[in-house]
Amino acid sequence: MDPDSCSTCPFCDLPVPSSQLQWHANAHFHDPALPQQSEQSVSGSELEAVSGDCNNWHGGETSRDNGECKMDEKISCLIGLQTRSNFYKVEAGLIALLRNCLESETENSKSILSCCIDHFQSLNSEDAGWGCGWRNIQMLSSHLLAQRPEAREVLFGGSGFVPDILSLQRWLEIAWEKGFDAPGAAQLDHAVYGSKKWIGTTECSALLRSFALRARIVDFGPKESQSVVGISVDNTVDKTRNDKMANSKVKSEAYQVLMDFVWNYFSDENSIQFGQQHVVICEKTPLYFQHDGHSRTIVGVQAKHQQNGILPYNLLVLDPAHSTATLERSLKQKIGWQKLIKKDRNTLKKPQYQLCYVDPGIASEEEMEDLKTIDSIFLEL
Structure with a gap:
């Protein structure tokens, strides 16, 4: 034989x-x-x-x-x-611990959280310095597998678990071979397996779309970057599909556009009613949150009540660079968790950002052809 x-x-x-x-x-x-x-x-x-x-x-x-x-x-x-990814499992669940912390706050605010997500941290022995994009894919996948039966059936061949980075790299190569994100595949020479190449929202979208999931991308940036799809996060990667990053710093007020989008996404544009339920769990997927140099996962948003008509927000973020055990400890003890997880608009310093999320349902065969082309919605900062 x-x-x-x-x-x-x-x-x-x-x-x-x-x-x-x-x-x-x-x-x-x-x-x-x-x-x-x-x-x-x-x-x-x-x-x-x-x-x-x-x-x-x-x-x-x-x-x-x-x-x-x-x-x-x-x-x-x-x-x-394929290999199941090893990760530190928080038995109580990070979202449940975060919810308890948010509910214990005395300020007049309202928070909305995605449910059921595992935190995948970068490891010094495996992917420190380059693996954040893969870790965010793992986090997003853990939510999809737990919350969406239709996604669980198709993701990773119906295995029911989150694969390790090497396996995800093979799945991305298969997506490229199927014709998803041809420009991105060419940019990375059609090969990522075993490499330390940086990836971002575009690669996340291509991988998930290859399983007939409706992964969407939203770009935020200055007007001249409107045609950009994909933010390069590796200085060694060809930047032909990216406009040059704006040199001037975008004022803090401009990031209200991004904050408003995140709030409307999680709240589904429902009206804000302060003084009622303090923390709400929604059905929306977490957001893969990318900028030049790093990426994280937004698991929710908090709005604080103010009288001037502008709502100040805190993004609620899980960072692959943080230790899962440290996150768990700070949330259980309710000490220092705000610094690790809360991000207000003053922490946004980059001129461009990207978000990736997944709409419900499974794409039809006709829709699959359209999904092979990775496009995005552009919102000007």
Whole structure:
């Protein structure tokens, strides 16, 4: 038997590289809790070996096809052998802890939060300095898997878990090969697996859209940047699809546009009624929040009551650069959590920002073609 061919697992009916079939099948016996849609973890080196067995992600020959490996074979192999991401699980849930802190505040305010999200921190041993974009994808994915049954069914082949960065890099390459975000794929040379290349909202959108999810992008910036789709966060990356960043500092008042958008997004433009429910949980997805150099995840927004007609807001943000254990401790003790999570408009210093969110539902086949082109809504600061 050709070792590079794919065989079918007799227990879960997944196509598996022949060289990995015995190990894969044995996993069903070693873990009695293992579901029929296999969720076992493998190391990065094993995943790399699998990608070689499904040879080759960017060309090569297989026994089944004189050309490159078929797309469905690549996807089947990745579904069966992708790695579950390790992360620090907060048993009480970060959103529940944050809600308790917000409710304990005495000021006249109203907060709106997304529910059910896990925090994925960057690790010095893995992705410190470059992995924030992938960590935000993991955070957004954890919410989608927990809250949207239709997303859970399609994301990552229905595995039901958040993959590690190496697996996500393979999923992004598959999205590119399917035709999603062709300019972005070309900018990153059609390859990210095993690299430290920076990614952002555009890559997040392409990856999620490849699963028929309606990921949307909103740009905020000066008028001359209206045509921009994607903010470069790596000085070594080709910036041909990005206008030059504005040199002058945008005044603080201009960021009210961004703050208003975030409030209206989470509140669904409902009227603000102070003095009633202090903290509201909504069904909206968190926001992937990017600027030049870093990205974070907005999980909610707080509005403070004021008499002058302008509502001051605090964005409620989870930062991949923060330790999950530190966040948990500060929220449980209700000490120092505001500095870690609350961001008012005075903390916004960059001339351009981008947000990515996911609308409900699954795209039709006709809609999928349109989703391959990554566009955005532009709002001038």
